[in-house]
Amino acid sequence: MPIDLSQGLEGLDHNFLTGKLEDLVKWSRSMSSWPATFGLACCAIEMMAAGGAHYDLARFGMEVFRASPRQADLMIVAGRVSQKMAPVLRQIYDQMMEPKWVISMGVCASTGGMFNNYAIVQGVDQIVPVDVYAPGCPPGPETLMHSILTLHELIRGGEITRRRGATGAGAGVTVEQRDGQAAPALGATAVSLQAGRA
Numbered sequence: 001m002p003i004d005l006s007q008g009l010e011g012l013d014h015n016f017l018t019g020k021l022e023d024l025v026k027w028s029r030s031m032s033s034w035p036a037t038f039g040l041a042c043c044a045i046e047m048m049a050a051g052g053a054h055y056d057l058a059r060f061g062m063e064v065f066r067a068s069p070r071q072a073d074l075m076i077v078a079g080r081v082s083q084k085m086a087p088v089l090r091q092i093y094d095q096m097m098e099p100k101w102v103i104s105m106g107v108c109a110s111t112g113g114m115f116n117n118y119a120i121v122q123g124v125d126q127i128v129p130v131d132v133y134a135p136g137c138p139p140g141p142e143t144l145m146h147s148i149l150t151l152h153e154l155i156r157g158g159e160i161t162r163r164r165g166a167t168g169a170g171a172g173v174t175v176e177q178r179d180g181q182a183a184p185a186l187g188a189t190a191v192s193l194q195a196g197r198a
């Protein structure tokens, strides 16, 4: 079967000869996601805590929050999104590298939360495709890290990348709240994308 290099690394999918290379690419993508420096409200304080020494995001290759969206491939929407901020958020998303991912952190980002009014976007999935929803008000660092590890599993599985390329849709996975619990061990998060979510 001829190798289609016109699509870059995505063209190497499902090839007998390059199967291991595809695994390597997916693994390296999952272990090198860099978040954009982007906090909107109180949830951002918990996101900052997750970047501190106690929780040590450096274990997952992502302690450096990038000041430029052009160096980031993960957007953590931490806090409520106002109507005024929505176009700014979308512009930052558009400037991020492909493939890119979105975690919606907290009830405000995911649904508007208690801010059921005209000034707040009632769910950031109206603006950008969301891959993982972290529940809570606010989700603690443990829940955020659970979301991040879930996203890593999704990236390593590969389907999320193909789906994003084909439909532009996010995975839309909701994790459970894990505040106060230890972060799961690497590779311990079993994730499967359910059919029909796109």
Ligand code: SF4
Pocket (backbone or CB within 6 Å): 041, 042, 043, 078, 079, 080, 105, 106, 107, 108, 109, 113, 136, 137, 138, 139
């Ligand atoms: S979910 Fe709670 S902590 Fe997060 S932005 Fe909304 S009010 Fe603040």
